[in-house]
Each structure stands twice: as structure tokens, then as C-alpha cells.
Amino acid sequence: MFFFLQISSFVDAFLFQMLLDLYPVQNFTVEQIEYEKNTRLLQPIWDFMTKGNEHILSSPLFPPFYALSIDYTWVAVFTIIDLWFSEVPFFKNAKIQKDRKVTWELMKQSLKLQACNQLLYIYPMALVQLIWVPPTELPILAPTVFEMLSQVAIFFLSFDFTYFWFHYFSHKIKWLYRWCHSVHHMYSSxxxxxxxxxxxxxLFFVGTFITTIPWIFPTHCMTYWLWFFVAQSVSYEVHIGYDFPFALHRFFWFYSGAPAHDMHHLRPLTCFQPWFNYLDRLMGYHITYEDLKKMTEAKLKKFGVYSSGEEKGLIKIN
Structure with missing residues (x-):
């Protein structure tokens, strides 16, 4: 009985906190607003962020250019590592596919495609937002820690689950793979x-889903921006090609990380889930390098790859 009372109390507290988070600030009294400002842990950070920057943060151009700045930072940092520090013992030991060296020639081919995508699609769509997207209203109050962390966790789980199926069918439906997803698989490392x-x-599907998934809640813009940072950073982390000692997958067995995604590029019919691995494990697609080593030579050649006929005519860069 005591156990059920504890559960009931927890649920009541959970629901009360949700109501508090979603309750419109406009209906707060001045005293309530001041009380909330003094008790919310993120309020000093929010006040610091917004003071004097309201015109920048409220601009419809801020979200797309903020997202692009995250992309550029990841690419810049790891381009420097790949081109000039790859032989440093720390990075050399952490490299997953040690027989594949990242060169400027490989990078140029990818950066050309990305530049075309940005010039033809991303920047024009960002500029169009100046016309049809109103300025962002910056709330007086910061989100609570509970609101921010719970919503980001829900967004993370929702995207991971949904993208698994998009990714899975992008490989299983042959015309969809050849027409669309095979572009990403030009690189096997x-x-x-x-x-x-x-x-x-x-690019449009992934970008749209990451952007719109927060619409399932009345999401605070600070939470929205944190979600952008988390989603993009994790997406880059699984692509870096390095297995660092501090990588998340070493601490959480249900998180895939870079080794699983490297395996996916090497064996495209394995490890479909982008961030976690519970669906891959349930469906038998979670494969590690140790698993490959244990397979017979016949299975090693067959497992997780397309036949030569299925890949005929597709471009392979590495």
C-alpha cells in the first residue's frame, strides 16, 4: 500500500509540474512572476542571454543560422583533427576504421554537395522565413529545469524512433535507396x-522533423535552441569516425555512438537506429566489429551488404 501511495504522490507531483510549466505567464500576477524569477534555476542564464540581444534572438533568421553555426563548428574542429592531427597517438588510437585515411580530396567532394544544398535550399528557405515567420516572442520567465530536460528527452526519443523507420525503409525499398539515401552512403567510412x-x-525531411517536433508542446525558445544543439551534436558525434574513451556508448549500453554508425556505413543493412540501439537489438540489426570477427568468411562477405547488382551504377567515394 505504501508503494502505491508513493507512486500516486509522484504522479501528482509530475502532473502539477507539467501544469505549472504550461500555465500561461500572462495570467500570473506581478508577485507570482517575481517569485518564479527568483526560484527558477535557469532564470539568470535566460536574463543574461536576452539582455541587449532581444532583436537578434527574436529574429526569424536566428534559428537557421544558429543551427548552421553548430554544423560549421563540428565540421571545422574535426576537419582540423582529420587533416593535421590524425597521426597524433590519441586520435590515431581512437580512429575506428584505421585503414581509411581522411584526405582533403575526400572532403572536397562532400563539401561541394553541402555547399550546393545550402545555397539552393537552406539559405533561400531561411530568407523566406523573414516574410512568413513572425518574430519570436521572448518570454519573461526561463523554462524550469524539469520542463527543459523532460521535453528534450521526449524530442530525442521521438526523433530516434521515427528516423529509425525512415532509415530502415530507405534501405529496404530499393528505389528509395538508389534515388535518395545512397547519396549518404557514398562514404563507407x-x-x-x-x-x-x-x-x-x-536533408529536407530530417531538417523539417528536427525543427517541427517541438511543436507537440508549448516549447520555450530556450528549450528549442537546446534541442537544436543536442540533435545536431549527437548527429555529428556518430559520424566523426572516432571512438574516444569518454564516448557516451561506453557508459550507456543502449546508446550506439560512432562505432555503430561506422558499422552501418561499412555494412549498410545493419545498425539503422541513429542514436539509440534498442530497436536494432530487438530486430537483430545491431552488429559490432567483434561480431564480424566471429563470423565465418562466407557470412562475412554476405552479411549487411547489398549485392553487386543492387549497387550497380551508384557512386562510391571511399
Whole structure:
């Protein structure tokens, strides 16, 4: 009985916190607003972010250019590592596919495609937002820690689950793979600069889903921006091609990380889930390098790859 009372209390507290998070600030009294400002842990950070920057943060151009700045940062950092520090023992030991060296020639081919995608699609769509997207209203109050973390966790789980099926069918439906997703698989050994090496349709689908999934809640813009950072950073992390000692997958067995995604590029019919691996494990697609080593030579050649006929005519860069 005591156990059920504890559960009931927890549920009541959970629901009360959700109501508090979603309750419109306009209906708060001045005293309530001041009380909330003094008790919310993120309020000082929010006040610091917004003070004097309201015109920048509220602009319809801020979200797309903020997202692009995250992309550029990941690519810049790991391009420097790949081109000039790959022989440093720390990075050399962490490299997953040690027989594949990242060169400027490989990068240029990917960066050309990404530049075309950005010039033809991303920048024009960002500029169009100036016309049809109103300025962002910056709330007085910061989100609560509970609101921010719970919503980002839900967004993370939702995207991971949904993208698994999009990714799965992009491989299983042959015309869809050849027409669209095979562009991303031009590289069998991924690196950070190849993370956005995508067909425009896939770029549009992924970008739209990451952007719109927060619409399931009245999401605070601070939570929205954190979600952008988390989603893009994790997407790049699984593409870097390095297995660092501090990588998340070493601490959480249900997180895939870079080794699983490297395996997916090497064996395209394995490891479909983008971030977690519970669906891959349930469906028998989660494969590690140790699993490959244990297979017989016949299975090693067959498992997780397309036949030569199925890949005939597709471009392969590495």
C-alpha cells in the first residue's frame, strides 16, 4: 500500500509540474512572476542571454543560422583533427576504421554537395522565413529545469524512433535507396564533414522533423535552441569516425555512438537506429566489429551488404 501511495504522490507531483510549466505567464500576477524569477534555476542564464540581444534572438533568421553555426563548428574542429592531427597517438588510437585515411580530396567532394544544398535550399528557405515567420516572442520567465530536460528527452526519443523507420525503409525499398539515401552512403567510412552529405529530400525531411517536433508542446525558445544543439551534436558525434574513451556508448549500453554508425556505413543493412540501439537489438540489426570477427568468411562477405547488382551504377567515394 505504501508503494502505491508513493507512486500516486509522484504522479501528482509530475502532473502539477507539467501544469505549472504550461500555465500561461500572462495570467500570473506581478508577485507570482517575481517569485518564479527568483526560484527558477535557469532564470539568470535566460536574463543574461536576452539582455541587449532581444532583436537578434527574436529574429526569424536566428534559428537557421544558429543551427548552421553548430554544423560549421563540428565540421571545422574535426576537419582540423582529420587533416593535421590524425597521426597524433590519441586520435590515431581512437580512429575506428584505421585503414581509411581522411584526405582533403575526400572532403572536397562532400563539401561541394553541402555547399550546393545550402545555397539552393537552406539559405533561400531561411530568407523566406523573414516574410512568413513572425518574430519570436521572448518570454519573461526561463523554462524550469524539469520542463527543459523532460521535453528534450521526449524530442530525442521521438526523433530516434521515427528516423529509425525512415532509415530502415530507405534501405529496404530499393528505389528509395538508389534515388535518395545512397547519396549518404557514398562514404563507407564516415567523418564529421560527411555528416550532411545528403540528398536534398533527406536533408529536407530530417531538417523539417528536427525543427517541427517541438511543436507537440508549448516549447520555450530556450528549450528549442537546446534541442537544436543536442540533435545536431549527437548527429555529428556518430559520424566523426572516432571512438574516444569518454564516448557516451561506453557508459550507456543502449546508446550506439560512432562505432555503430561506422558499422552501418561499412555494412549498410545493419545498425539503422541513429542514436539509440534498442530497436536494432530487438530486430537483430545491431552488429559490432567483434561480431564480424566471429563470423565465418562466407557470412562475412554476405552479411549487411547489398549485392553487386543492387549497387550497380551508384557512386562510391571511399
Amino acid at each position: 564516415p567523418f564529421a564533414a560527411s555528416a550532411q552529405h545528403l540528398h536534398p529530400f533527406e
